Amino acid sequence: MSRTKTDEMPATDVASFVHHLQSSKRIVALLGAGISASSGLPTFRGAGGLWRTYDATMLATPEAFEADPGLSWQFYSYRRHMALNANPNRAHLALAELARRNPDFLTLSQNVDGLSPRAGHPPAQLKLLHGSLFDVKCWDQYRCGYIRRNDFTDPIVPALGLPSENEGLPADAQLKEAIQKKKHALVRGADISDVNVQLPSISREDLPHCPQCKKNLLRPGVVWFGESLPGDVMSDVSDWFQQSEQIDLMLVIGTSSKVYPAAGYTQLARAKGARVAVVNMDRGDARELTKRDWFFEGDAATIVPEILK
Numbered sequence: 647m648s649r650t651k652t653d654e655m656p657a658t659d660v661a662s663f664v665h666h667l668q669s670s671k672r673i674v675a676l677l678g679a680g681i682s683a684s685s686g687l688p689t690f691r692g693a694g695g696l697w698r699t700y701d702a703t704m705l706a707t708p709e710a711f712e713a714d715p716g717l718s719w720q721f722y723s724y725r726r727h728m729a730l731n732a733n734p735n736r737a738h739l740a741l742a743e744l745a746r747r748n749p750d751f752l753t754l755s756q757n758v759d760g761l762s763p764r765a766g767h768p769p770a771q772l773k774l775l776h777g778s779l780f781d782v783k784c785w786d787q788y789r790c791g792y793i794r795r796n797d798f799t800d801p802i803v804p805a806l807g808l809p810s811e812n813e814g815l816p817a818d819a820q821l822k823e824a825i826q827k828k829k830h831a832l833v834r835g836a837d838i839s840d841v842n843v844q845l846p847s848i849s850r851e852d853l854p855h856c857p858q859c860k861k862n863l864l865r866p867g868v869v870w871f872g873e874s875l876p877g878d879v880m881s882d883v884s885d886w887f888q889q890s891e892q893i894d895l896m897l898v899i900g901t902s903s904k905v906y907p908a909a910g911y912t913q914l915a916r917a918k919g920a921r922v923a924v925v926n927m928d929r930g931d932a933r934e935l936t937k938r939d940w941f942f943e944g945d946a947a948t949i950v951p952e953i954l955k
């Protein structure tokens with residue numbers, strides 16, 4: 647947290663937060679990878695963060711998919727596998743409960759892991775800003791437009807099955823290590839064929855293909871860097887903000903607030919009067935807080951159910 651004058655330090659006591667929550671009507675939450683950390687899913691930039699080794703801006707892009715769809719699909723198939731084997735935690739459940747209690751509460755999630763929907767969060771009050779690992783769509787949305795939602799098959803095609811556990815290193819570690827080597831090659835723009843990785847390079851015909859146009863590959867239904875957020879989601883969110891005369895509270899849970907336009911919603915809420923409560927393991931990611939706000943340091947899975955009960 648950037649050092650502000652002491653009289654502007656945010657509150658840290660739950661009592662004053664609960665008092666404000668009880669008198670709040672219009673509430674909005676922005677979720678990031680940190681809310682799913684306790685479900686066993688690595689974050690992107692935190693300690694041991696998944697992307698610390700993979701570098702998001704290289705793998706989560708259309709260019710990376712075009713350069714090596716097999717590598718991209720192995721990265722996403724691995725994350726689908728991990729998310730399917732994870733469970734929503736008490737923070738996901740507490741937010742779903744708050745949505746059921748308060749129709750004026752809206753959750754904006756940057757996460758693609760499917761844990762908020764699986765927590766029973768009312769769908770009309772949950773906006774997945776960056777799509778979902780479990781949506782798959784034709785590479786060519788312009789000419790074909792095929793999209794399949796809630797595809798939980800794991801692996802999505804046999805060729806994407808994780809290397810079997812009995813080949814020495816646990817499959818996940820082996821896959822991560824191999825992808826990392828290949829990723830460095832991608833970053834360097836080197837010819838990845840000269841990168842000796844254990845990762846089986848998957849031929850194009852073994853990757854998921856679009857059943858509609860029968861021509862293009864299917865791609866993960868997530869929003870990559872440089873891509874616009876889904877138009878329907880963006881207009882729902884802007885409608886919600888426009889309909890909000892005043893916003894009473896914004897919860898910012900488990901996010902480094904580095905990715906836009908998602909991170910920009912906090913300022914939008916402030917402009918409508920919102921007081922902000924940040925839940926994060928790292929003070930450094932709780933920025934621009936004033937004495938009107940709160941900062942709760944620690945694990946979202948522990949703190950969120952506490953402060954929302």
Ligand code: BV8
Pocket residue numbers: 677678679680681683684689690691692695703706756757758776868869870871872873874875899900901902903904905906907925926927928931944945946947
């Ligand atoms: C857009 C899906 C415009 C994929 C994700 C050049 C061209 C175009 C745009 C840009 C550009 N340069 C910059 C931009 C903008 C860019 C951007 O913001 N870049 C950043 C890096 C600066 N944004 C975009 O590209 C967006 N699109 O702007 O389009 C446009 C308009 C017209 C035409 C063309 C383009 C699209 C961004 C979406 C990218 N996709 N995900 C995938 O997942 O593979 S983003 C990805 O990062 C995830 O969704 C993730 O959720 C999100 C944000 O990260 P966090 O969730 O915050 O995770 P992180 O690890 O960073 O932090 C975790 C936090 O939790 C930490 O604070 C940690 O302390 C805390 N924590 C850890 N454990 C716990 C915890 N807290 C509590 N409890 C714990 N236990």
